[in-house]
Amino acid sequence: MTDTVSGGGAVDAAELRRRTQELLAAYPVGSTDRVDFLKARFDAGLAWVHYPEGLGGLGAPRSLQAVVDTELEAAGAPDNDPRRIGIGLGMAAPTVLGYGTEEQKNRFLRPLWVGEEVWCQLFSEPGAGSDLAALGTRAVRDGDDWVVNGQKVWTSSAHLARWAILIARTDPDAPKHRGITYFVCDMTDPGVEVRPLRQITGEAEFNEVFLTDVRIPDAHRLGEVGDGWRVAQTTLMNERVSIGGMRIPREGGMIGPVSRTWRERPDLRTHDLHQRLLKLWVEAEVARLTGERLRQQMVAGQPGPEGSGMKLAFARLNQEISGLEVELLGEEGLLYEDWTMRRPDKVDFTGRDAGYRYLRSKGNSIEGGTSEVLLNIVAERVLGLPSEPRTDKDVAWKDLAR
């Protein structure tokens, strides 16, 4: 869907290189404002080359993005700080592109990619975690608007966001998957209240978002009324694809800090820890190679089902490795850097101290799909084993147990 070609036929690597050099010549890196450069890059179709012309792309194969990125990196050009706007880039944009009207695509994609507008995601609710389709936030039609009431949770960047992708219940009488509609929600609406959600690390990466009579114009609906679950699949597929897409050097992940500590601190070494460290080092390096193989498959245009498993491995390894590191540190492992409540605007799973890494990694097997649900998905979709018995599929949402 996002690989559709529009306009004048195939754009190859040489042509992309030429256009990138043209951009750099017209907007010299040293003397061009960062945002101006990013806007010019978007308008030249070099933002995400697989997007259509006029929307930041050239309808080129996705694999050729690396050509542009390499040229721009070599020239020292500024990037759009992708980690700050990850939800917009990874989840909102593909959904807007796939289901948005021309007006919506033209309005939202450019400021999203440039980073002028941060996006967040209003999906999970206190009563709808793994069973996301059970969500209860209501949207009721009122003239040209929808009026939304409910509570969302685990929303990163909500306090920084201009827009949110939101799924809400529009038909409580329909079975749960069929009564949901997908919207773009204005986070500056007076009915939106954002409260930090403090987590076990002491800080608040995420928020709770309370929606009270929030008005959303029908023009900000994505996809058909009642079709929100299908639209949300696009968003969630892209969330899982974006994990494991990057090339990582050896010891580039959680195994890096503990390996360095091991080398620098012979006083901490024990035989038991040595055996466990080597086992985890092997698993981490093989997981890295598995990610690299997946990347090579995607570049070759043969994506396999392997991606569904990457997050499972990564979650377990992060947890075991960071747990080992706290133990390795001995007396220092009894300490923690800082419990002060803070609002980090970026999250680095392998950053800060070992205690933080240990605690933060506990979330890796929960966020973006629990490991238990992912194992079901692998068993059913990859191995073709029978689905879990379901009693909720054909029952009106309003009649479900809660």
Next chain:
Amino acid sequence: MTPTTTQRAQPDLLYSEEEEALRAAVRDLLADHCDPAGVIARTESGAPHDREAWKALAEGMGLAGLLVPEALGGQGATHREAAVVLEELGRAVAPVPYLTSAVVATEALLACGADDLLTELASGRRIGALAVALNIAPGGAHRTVRIENGALHGELTGIADATAADVLLVPAEDGGLYAVDSDAVTVTAQVSLDLTRPVATVVLDGVPARRIGDAAPAVRRALRAGAGLLASEQLGLAEWSLTETVRYLKERKQFNRPVGGFQALKHRLAQLWLETVHTRAAARNAADALAGGSGDSTEVDVAVALAQAYAAPVAVHAAEEALQLHAGIGMTWEHPVHLYLKRAKADSIAYGTAGSHREALAGLVDLQAP
């Protein structure tokens, strides 16, 4: 040493079209020759090796010479292709001396530059075996034989596929590697855990032999290639175990439903799938590193040790899960799962245990013991 600075260029972890075509051809051939019932029957026949299958693979398809240069009558291919062959041989738990002759003995001969023997082994008409016990890891200490008046004396045990071999490559106490005709020695099959890759004792009683080169580098090179490519065989074993178990559990019904629908079992199979996906990456990485020659020998050592440290336990785990999830039928002699369990368990010792490969890694990537 900073490990990140010594990495080789990115490995190619995929299969080429030619490699996939090779896989399909080998799989077809094995479907005709190595059906499970036939393999089980053969294990008790006194001639466990499948000569017909070997002839078809080695002479018919020329696969015994994959690692031998074309000028010596081989295919001039690489470890990447040999690895694909081994995946399929593992999947069929085929009783043919491919790993031992076409990989391990061939690598030893390549190290020695023993061109005449290479040509013979490449043709598939003669089978070679390195007379080093199967459990020895690359760089590990192994037994040698005595030399008296130019003749070899001694007894070696645990020699894989020696009963099928025509020529044995024997390390002697003088540091030489000697080629010995199997007719000139006494080879006795040992009752082996792995029925499809049996080990044997070799007794040399004043055997005339020809020195073909230095044993140390040849044995080391041979065992390294063996360990690295064994990971591909282990991948094949694990994949069969997973695929066959999934197939069976979709059919098998208890409590009025397919057993494969129980979540406790689904999660175990999903976990196993994840392990095989990881094993594929590790095995391809090792094959690609070996194929790259000795560009950076340390990196080849890392890739091989990594692959064995990871793949060996996965193959065992897969076969053990296959047995448990097949339950009663899996415990019978009639069902082939025991062939896979026995091969996987023997493979976990072959060319060094996972633990010995982890120890090797400790030195290679500078994670030293206390």
